[in-house]
Amino acid sequence: xxKVIVVTSGKGGVGKTTSTAALGAALAxxxxxxxxxxxxxxxxxxxxxxxxxxxxxxxxxxxxxxxAKLPQALIRDKRLENLFLLPASQTRxxxxxxxxxxxxxxxxxxxxxxWVICDSPAGIERGATLAMRHADVAVVVTNPEVSSVRDSxxxxxxxxxxxxxxxxxxxxxxxxxxxxYDATRAERGDMLKVEDVLDILSIPLIGIIPESTDVxxxxxxxxxxxxxxxxxxxxxxxFDAARRLAGEDLPITIxxxxxxxxxxxxxxxxx
Amino acid sequence: xxxxxxxxRPRSAPMARERLxxxxxxxxxxxxxxxxxxxREEILAVIAKHVQVDADKVQVKLDGNEHVTILxxxxxxxxxxxxxxx
Numbered sequence: 474x475x476k477v478i479v480v481t482s483g484k485g486g487v488g489k490t491t492s493t494a495a496l497g498a499a500l501a502x503x504x505x506x507x508x509x510x511x512x513x514x515x516x517x518x519x520x521x522x523x524x525x526x527x528x529x530x531x532x533x534x535x536x537x538x539x540x541a542k543l544p545q546a547l548i549r550d551k552r553l554e555n556l557f558l559l560p561a562s563q564t565r566x567x568x569x570x571x572x573x574x575x576x577x578x579x580x581x582x583x584x585x586x587x588w589v590i591c592d593s594p595a596g597i598e599r600g601a602t603l604a605m606r607h608a609d610v611a612v613v614v615t616n617p618e619v620s621s622v623r624d625s626x627x628x629x630x631x632x633x634x635x636x637x638x639x640x641x642x643x644x645x646x647x648x649x650x651x652x653x654y655d656a657t658r659a660e661r662g663d664m665l666k667v668e669d670v671l672d673i674l675s676i677p678l679i680g681i682i683p684e685s686t687d688v689x690x691x692x693x694x695x696x697x698x699x700x701x702x703x704x705x706x707x708x709x710x711x712f713d714a715a716r717r718l719a720g721e722d723l724p725i726t727i728x729x730x731x732x733x734x735x736x737x738x739x740x741x742x743x744x
Numbered sequence: 745x746x747x748x749x750x751x752x753r754p755r756s757a758p759m760a761r762e763r764l765x766x767x768x769x770x771x772x773x774x775x776x777x778x779x780x781x782x783x784r785e786e787i788l789a790v791i792a793k794h795v796q797v798d799a800d801k802v803q804v805k806l807d808g809n810e811h812v813t814i815l816x817x818x819x820x821x822x823x824x825x826x827x828x829x830x
Binding site for chain 2: 664
């Protein structure tokens with residue numbers, strides 16, 4: 474049975490879709506079977522970031538409404554044969570996502586894939602709660618910025634109350650993915666530091682993605698950054714995060730941190 | 745620590761951290777407005793089984809200090825419908 478991950482944040486524009494694509498591709502590059510599912514009904518974008526926008530025929534809502542079979546809606550990545558996309562619909566009403574329908578789709582996907590990665594819409598409404606409902610693991614994407622940290626705190630509250638795991642009295646595994654981090658600005662005191670965000674949100678860290686032009690370049694080209702530019706700092710950070718998701722115990726490094734003459738060595742461990 | 749402090753503007757990250765800590769401590773303790781609206785709905789349903797009340801006349805508030813949370817319920821019942829239930 475596959476593991477279900479929700480990539481969520483509350484706030485929009487912090488990098489959920491980019492991170493879903495990058496982590497999905499990174500896990501697929503480890504030869505695991507991965508499906509990324511777009512839950513942002515009405516405002517789909519995962520197809521675009523993955524470069525599959527012209528290959529969408531059927532979508533999640535079609536499958537739930539019985540207009541298409543699940544395998545018909547799955548789009549195989551052109552670069553990685555074990556990476557698939559289940560797109561969201563563009564035009565339909567988001568009320569077409571029924572809890573029963575979502576439950577069935579996730580249960581089916583878990584049978585065939587090692588990883589089911591759900592890209593949550595922004596906000597705390599129905600779409601976001603449906604995306605997190607069946608998750609085993611949550612990746613909370615956060616920017617080192619006040620509004621993003623506050624919204625992440627709200628989302629953590631929802632993860633602890635509205636998910637199936639929480640309702641059964643089990644603990645949902647939650648991880649912080651800090652994106653758009655600028656070590657120089659943080660060192661200068663003009664940006665929240667990793668430790669600040671960790672202290673405030675108190676969930677374990679799964680990775681730090683540096684602010685990088687490579688991320689925008691990759692989405693311009695319609696490719697997850699881990700495929701477009703595997704040697705870039707952002708891609709390496711996503712690869713490390715994917716390894717931690719898969720259970721490896723790697724020390725976390727802060728990308729781009731200046732190692733001055735005092736040789737700053739940072740070895741905070743991912744819990 | 746940094747020469748920027750001597751010449752430049754004050755550092756903003758510590759302010760961000762402090763503001764967030766104060767705000768989130770408050771937001772976490774208020775349990776969330778979801779609970780209040782849920783309680784309001786259910787309390788109203790229970791009362792409506794026995795007496796006729798106007799939905800606007802039911803006030804539910806969560807308040808309190810650092811030690812306890814106080815649930816305040818204020819229901820206005822018209823005199824004749826109270827008699828009816830009695």
